Every structure is written in structure tokens, then in C-alpha cells.
Amino acid sequence: xxxxxxESRWPEHLAPAKELDNLLRCGICFDYFNIAMIIPQxxxxxxxxxxxxxxxxxxxxxxxCVAATEPDLRNNRILDDLVKTFDSAxxxxxxxxxxxxxxxxxx
Amino acid sequence: xxxxxxESRWPEHLAPAKELDNLLRCGICFDYFNIAMIIPQxxxxxxxxxxxxxxxxxxxxxxxCVAATEPDLRNNRILDDLVKTFDSAxxxxxxxxxxxxxxxxxx
Ligand SMILES: [Zn+2]
Ligand SMILES: [Zn+2]
Ligand SMILES: [Zn+2]
Ligand SMILES: [Zn+2]
Numbered sequence: 001x002x003x004x005x006x007e008s009r010w011p012e013h014l015a016p017a018k019e020l021d022n023l024l025r026c027g028i029c030f031d032y033f034n035i036a037m038i039i040p041q042x043x044x045x046x047x048x049x050x051x052x053x054x055x056x057x058x059x060x061x062x063x064x065c066v067a068a069t070e071p072d073l074r075n076n077r078i079l080d081d082l083v084k085t086f087d088s089a090x091x092x093x094x095x096x097x098x099x100x101x102x103x104x105x106x107x
Numbered sequence: 108x109x110x111x112x113x114e115s116r117w118p119e120h121l122a123p124a125k126e127l128d129n130l131l132r133c134g135i136c137f138d139y140f141n142i143a144m145i146i147p148q149x150x151x152x153x154x155x156x157x158x159x160x161x162x163x164x165x166x167x168x169x170x171x172c173v174a175a176t177e178p179d180l181r182n183n184r185i186l187d188d189l190v191k192t193f194d195s196a197x198x199x200x201x202x203x204x205x206x207x208x209x210x211x212x213x214x
Contacts, residue, residue: 017200023185038181043182074150074181076185077150079185092123093124
């Protein structure tokens with residue numbers, strides 16, 4: 001996933017969209033959720049692979065330290081849908097903002 | 108919550124943002140999630156009040172009909188954060204798009 005490659009390109013205009021972007025990222029790998037899993041005890045979310053690896057080292061949520069094991073994990077599929085849709089919306093937004101701010105290049 | 112009042116105002120420009128908007132709505136009341144709860148068995152989400160009321164009539168997920176009862180419900184807090192952030196982002200986006208499309212009024 002190279003979705004994160006444009007992370008630094010959010011125009012100032014779109015600061016709140018950048019916040020949305022942050023919410024859709026895994027706290028372990030900092031990339032967008034990839035097969036998002038929720039820890040039902042604490043409501044924190046991670047990529048499936050990231051949290052399984054983490055729990056195999058230490059049986060707790062990496063954010064809030066609540067006790068957790070692999071069988072506790074549940075899919076949080078709406079996050080996968082949100083990541084997909086957000087990625088598409090972002091391309092369109094950039095286009096819209098670029099269009100709106102496109103003044104003729106300085107000579 | 109009157110957040111839905113601008114629903115019909117999405118400029119065509121922002122169709123994918125409208126899709127994001129749809130994802131953040133409860134399938135029972137069609138408003139934005141208000142204290143989002145996940146049914147861990149099937150990963151479907153609803154407002155806390157909406158799903159509790161629904162389960163009291165029929166002990167199943169209204170979308171996929173998997174058996175479910177109130178004690179199964181878990182908070183899906185990231186959706187509450189996403190609703191809040193999306194609402195703020197939307198205002199900014201509208202501004203950006205209105206700015207971009209503001210041609211002088213036709214005489
Ligand atoms: Zn991850
Ligand atoms: Zn946690
Ligand atoms: Zn609802
Ligand atoms: Zn369901």
C-alpha cells in the first residue's frame with residue numbers, strides 16, 4: 001500500500017480532511033487500516049496483521065494497555081470501506097482544490 | 108442533530124465525499140451515527156438508541172439478521188470521532204468548492 005505517499009500533500013485548505021486521514025490510520029504502522037480489527041474491550045482499531053503481531057508479543061492493546069488476546073479481535077469492516085472511499089474522495093478533492101487555486105504560473 | 112440538513116447540498120464535484128457521508132449514517136435513522144455501537148458478530152453499526160430499540164423488538168441485526176442481543180453491543184468510538192471530524196471537514200470543503208466555483212453572477 002503506497003496510499004500514504006501523498007500524506008504530506010494536504011493543502012492548508014483541507015486541514016480537517018487531514019484529520020480524517022489521521023483517524024483512518026493504524027496506530028502501529030501509521031498506514032491506512034488494512035483489514036481493520038477492533039478490540040471490543042476498548043474500541044481501539046488496528047490492521048489485522050499489525051495487532052496480531054503485537055498481541056503475540058504482549059497480550060494487551062498497544063494504545064490503552066487493556067488485556068487482550070487474538071480471539072477477542074473482531075472485524076471493523078466499515079473502516080475498510082471508509083479507507084477505500086476516503087482514498088477516492090481525496091483524489092477528487094485534490095483535483096477540486098488544485099482547480100480552485102490554479103492561478104497562472106509566475107513567469 | 109440537524110447535521111443531515113445539508114445532505115442534499117453535495118456539489119457534483121464531491122460525489123465521493125457524499126459516499127463517505129453515506130457510510131457515516133445509521134441504517135435505522137439515516138442520520139449520522141450518534142454514539143455508534145458495533146454488533147461484533149457481523150460488524151454492522153448503528154446509533155446506540157436505534158439499535159437498542161430495534162433489538163428490544165427483535166433480537167437480530169436489522170441489516171443481516173444475525174442473532175444479537177443488547178449485551179453483544181460494543182462502542183465503536185472511532186465512528187463518533189469520524190462523524191465529528193467529517194462534519195467539520197465538510198464545512199471547509201463546501202467553502203473551498205464554493206470559492207472555486209464562484210463566478211460572477213450572471214447579469
Ligand atoms: Zn497497521
Ligand atoms: Zn485499547
Ligand atoms: Zn440511528
Ligand atoms: Zn449485521
